[in-house]
Amino acid sequence: MDPNTSKVKEEKPRQHVLSKRLDRVFGELFNIYAFIVRFFKEAFLPPYEGGEIIKQCYEIGVKSLPLVSLTGFIIGIVFTNQSRVSLAEFGGTSWLPALISVAIVRALAPLVTAIIAAGKVGSQIGAELGSMKVTEQIDAMEVSATNPFRFLVVTRILATTFMIPALMMYMVFIALMGGYVSVHQHEQTSFTTYFIQVFNAVTFLDVFSSLIKSFLFGFTIGVVGCYKGYHSSKGTQGVGKAANTSVVMAMFLIFIEELLSLQIITALR
Amino acid sequence: MKKVTSPINKNQQVITIRGLRKSFDEFDILRGVDLDLFQGENLVVLGRSGTGKSVLIKIISGLLKPDTGQVNVLGCDMNLITPKELNALRLKIGFSFQNSALYDSMTIRENLEFPLARNRRDLSQKEMDRTIEMVLEAVGLSQSINQMPAELSGGQRKRIGIARTLILRPEIMLYDEPTAGLDPITSIEINKLINEVQERFNTSSIIITHDLTCARDTGDRIVMLLDGQFQRQGTFAEVFDTDDERVKAFYNYNFTD
Numbered sequence: 001m002d003p004n005t006s007k008v009k010e011e012k013p014r015q016h017v018l019s020k021r022l023d024r025v026f027g028e029l030f031n032i033y034a035f036i037v038r039f040f041k042e043a044f045l046p047p048y049e050g051g052e053i054i055k056q057c058y059e060i061g062v063k064s065l066p067l068v069s070l071t072g073f074i075i076g077i078v079f080t081n082q083s084r085v086s087l088a089e090f091g092g093t094s095w096l097p098a099l100i101s102v103a104i105v106r107a108l109a110p111l112v113t114a115i116i117a118a119g120k121v122g123s124q125i126g127a128e129l130g131s132m133k134v135t136e137q138i139d140a141m142e143v144s145a146t147n148p149f150r151f152l153v154v155t156r157i158l159a160t161t162f163m164i165p166a167l168m169m170y171m172v173f174i175a176l177m178g179g180y181v182s183v184h185q186h187e188q189t190s191f192t193t194y195f196i197q198v199f200n201a202v203t204f205l206d207v208f209s210s211l212i213k214s215f216l217f218g219f220t221i222g223v224v225g226c227y228k229g230y231h232s233s234k235g236t237q238g239v240g241k242a243a244n245t246s247v248v249m250a251m252f253l254i255f256i257e258e259l260l261s262l263q264i265i266t267a268l269r
Numbered sequence: 270m271k272k273v274t275s276p277i278n279k280n281q282q283v284i285t286i287r288g289l290r291k292s293f294d295e296f297d298i299l300r301g302v303d304l305d306l307f308q309g310e311n312l313v314v315l316g317r318s319g320t321g322k323s324v325l326i327k328i329i330s331g332l333l334k335p336d337t338g339q340v341n342v343l344g345c346d347m348n349l350i351t352p353k354e355l356n357a358l359r360l361k362i363g364f365s366f367q368n369s370a371l372y373d374s375m376t377i378r379e380n381l382e383f384p385l386a387r388n389r390r391d392l393s394q395k396e397m398d399r400t401i402e403m404v405l406e407a408v409g410l411s412q413s414i415n416q417m418p419a420e421l422s423g424g425q426r427k428r429i430g431i432a433r434t435l436i437l438r439p440e441i442m443l444y445d446e447p448t449a450g451l452d453p454i455t456s457i458e459i460n461k462l463i464n465e466v467q468e469r470f471n472t473s474s475i476i477i478t479h480d481l482t483c484a485r486d487t488g489d490r491i492v493m494l495l496d497g498q499f500q501r502q503g504t505f506a507e508v509f510d511t512d513d514e515r516v517k518a519f520y521n522y523n524f525t526d
Contacts, residue, residue, distance in 0.1 A: 047387075131373075140370035143330050144384035144437070145359040 035227050039157055042150045049155050056159035060121050064167055067116055072171040076178020093187055097194050098201035100179040105172055105202050110210045111258055113168040114217035118250040122225040125156055126246030129229025130239035157222035164218030165211050209265045217254050224250040277489060278308035283441055283473045289338035291324055298324050300497030306475060311467050313476045313488030320494045322477040326443040330364050331355045360388055363434030367446040369426040371418035377429055378414050385436050404432040424455035442474040448483045460486040
């Protein structure tokens, strides 16, 4: 056999697969872009689904409180205990409240809240909309002259966008309380002294940038969960895939956004 | 054979379809379909699974766009219709889905209230409650008002699905496989309900099915979809009075096996 011929035969399908994959990636990116544009168009047009937004805020925000509380409190205690070891070597354990507060407000609370929400809320949205799609509930809404995008997608994206920052602020408080329990136990620091040091260490930019980040994380979780669920393929496998990819993709995007926002905030400082 | 339940106005077409074609990827599903639905008529579309019966009613309800051909529903050209006009048209079309498509997270009352609250903002809560009671009574399930869809049987879910479409008092009813997955007794009850709906609400209906008992009991006229086109048309007896092996096989499978 001519070696050149066999080489051409081997290369041809590989090119084909690559171009197919690129097509799929760019096609998906374009679809997500179109989905976001549609969200902004629909979000500002009446009729507004106020009742459904409140219901979703309850589902996403209030029902995540136990998980956020537990995680936040444990993170506060563990982070304080681990930091004490290093600070004790320099005799700097009195800096613990300042260290904890900066770490929690700037990085830990926004990131951990977003990851918890991506796992709990993102998968829930992906699976819920996916199963609605599979069982034709979305079509049923459409034929009864109700805009399913506005009722299902806009409400959920708005709810995640506003609830994740609220959960983040709640986690800051809980994690600081966890830190206080540890500091009080080991250093006998009073509640007032602890919080005076906390508030002295944290700046307006720290809180503001974390809030902005959380809005972005919440928006990302909502968009990804809704997009994957709303466009899930038919069958129960499609629902599972929608839930799974919602979590994976949202977490991936959250880490990229965290990295980018860190660069921007560092430059602003 | 179906008893005559309401007069059919042969001069007034509520749906007119000419040369309708629809394909998915390389598969030609509908290959030039022509169809008329007359005022007050129950039209049954028969055909095997995968022949494009559901695609046809999804095009009529605006869920899918035709590739080519004319689709005219209650005077609206589906190729030229604006989103606002489509929404107004959908209030006049009831679509009963194969799997009922009830909203899982809502009670039966909320399922029925959902289209009403969004499209009939002029109604008071009292009037809405009365309308809900009326349609539930029409499908014989008044006692299920506070149940969740998961607590109902397949036949009950179908009935609630039909009640939800009736709540906006549509002029056209589209039934997608109304008896699929139901036992013979429940199927007969659903067939009866389809005829009662036609009589009581004066609707014109398209019933998609491959169940010949359903076709015989509900259809004023029957069309048979084969190879993407309507091959046979007429009453139940006329459609099956043929030497076409494909049509005979369909009949034999349903009634003699």
